[in-house]
Amino acid sequence: MWYQGHPLQWLLLPFTILFWLVSGIRRLLFRSGIKKQHNVDAFVIVVGNISVGGNGKTPVVLALAEYLTAQGLNVGILSRGYGATSPYYPRVVTANDPASEVGDEPRLLSIRSGVPVVIDPVRSRGATFLADKHHCDVIVCDDGLQHYALKRDMELVVMDGRKTGNGWLLPMGPLREGRWRLKTVDAVIHNSQLNRPDKLKSVPPEFVMSLVPRDFRNVRDPATTCTADAFTQPDALAGIGNPARFFAQLSSMGIALSSCQSFGDHHHFSRSDIPEGEVIMTEKDAVKVHAFAHDNCWYLPVDAKLADSFYQLVHERLARAGYLKKG
Known part of the structure; x- marks a missing residue:
């Protein structure tokens, strides 16, 4: 309905109007200073979206963490910890924490980034913890x-x-905020491998991101790797925001898939969800099934590839704030 249209969507219009009113009043309260913004002693970069569902934020966060660390900055990653059941917050996520306690994406970020990853549903509290306890610059x-x-x-x-x-706010459409919000951000990153994005009117700089695959890794033993030609006809599964994108990537690598199984984003997997034989999944799913996956389960790590001009923009903003030298 959100992406292909359906007459029944108009039944949700009253709820969308209510959502528009509530979210608009909330923004007004912050703009007027009635609701206070919490400031921390660090440079804060938010990687988000205006729609629901996974759009590819995690690879961007990892790429930023790698770039900023290479500039000599102390970097921390903050996540709400969607789906986490931790008994306390803020919580520093480690590679040994179960995804059921800390969330799938935070555990992935901890494994891949090498920087402190903190989860906290109260983001201002988590950010303060990273700045004060871990002395993060960014x-x-x-x-x-x-x-x-x-x-x-x-x-x-x-x-x-x-x-x-379809351009409508929730629940009639997928948007958390209207398209106008794109005019207020510092950059728009398009996770579009095949086509350049349509130019959006009156928005800041736009960049195209591609996801570059690494070698496949075994879910039970990540030190064991293989390439695409090692597979015959594997089954593929994905519990992410846009599973079709993952399946298309596997096909583009020359892998003839036996089946494609889509699950909801942040799906809680069980052993019965995993087919026998060769199985390929996303890295985000692999962190959730490590304990009960069989020996022939593999995942595909990917890296975000962004233009040098994107990192130059980030560098300039940090330099302007006094965290890096200009140039």
Whole structure:
């Protein structure tokens, strides 16, 4: 309905109007200063989107963490910890923490980034913890564009090929905020491998991101790797925001898939969800099934590839704030 249209969507219009009123009043309260923004002693970069569902934010967060660390900055990653059941917050996520306690994306970020990853549903509290306890110069927030209680220095929006769908706010459409919000951020990143994005009117700089695959890794033993030609006809599964994008990537690598199984984003997997024989899944799913996956389960790590001009933009903003030298 959100992306292909359906007459029944108009039944949700009253709820969309209510959502528009409530979210608009909330933004007004922050703009007027009635609701206060929390400022932390660090440069805060928010990587988010204006729509629901996974658009490819996690690879961008990892790429930023790698770049900023290479500049000699102390970097921390902050996440709400969607689906986490931790008994306390803020919580530092380690590679040994179960995804059921800390969330799938935070555990992935901890394994891949090599920087402190903190989860906290109260983002301002988590950001303060990273700045004060871990002495972070830069905090990269995985999602949280609409979490206005945390003051930010830079906003990046990630969009995939679905763009803004039918253009309506929730629940009639997929948008958390209207298209107008794109005019206020620092950059829009298009997770679009095959086609350049349509130019959006009156928005900041736009960049195209591609996801570059690494070698496949065994879910039970990540030190064991293989290439695409090692597979015959594997089954593929994905519990992410846009499973079709993952399946298309596997096909583009020359892998003839026996079946494609789609699950909801952040799906809680069980052993019965995993087929026998060769299985390929996303890295995000692999962190959730490690304990019960069989020996022939593999995942595909990917890296975000962005233009040098994107990193130059980030560098300039940090230099302007006094965290890096200009140039």
